[in-house]
Amino acid sequence: MSQYAIGTLVVSTLAPNKTTVEWRYIVFTTAFILMLCNRLFCWLCSVEPEPWALSIEQKFKIITMLKKIKSTRYSITINNFNHNKYLLEL
Structure with a gap:
C-alpha cells in the first residue's frame, strides 16, 4: 500500500495542475529512477549463487x-x- 501513497504524493507534488508538461516530468523522473536502479542492480549482481x-x-x-x-x-x-x-x- 505504501507505493500507492508515495506515488500519490509524488504526482500531487510534481503535477499539481496535471498538465502535459508536468506529467512529462513525472514520466522522465520515473524513467530516470528505473534506469538508475537497473544500473545499480547490474553493477552489484553476480552469477554465482549465494x-x-x-x-x-x-x-x-x-x-x-x-x-x-x-x-x-x-x-x-x-x-x-x-x-x-x-x-x-x-
Missing part, C-alpha cells in the same frame, strides 16, 4: 564430492562453478 540459496541436497552433494577427494587442495568444478568456498560454511 550460500544461503543452495538447497540442503546441493550442499550434501558438494560435501560428498569433496569427501571423495583426499586432499582439500584440489578444487571441484561442476558446470564452471567452484564449490570449495562453500565447504567452510557448511
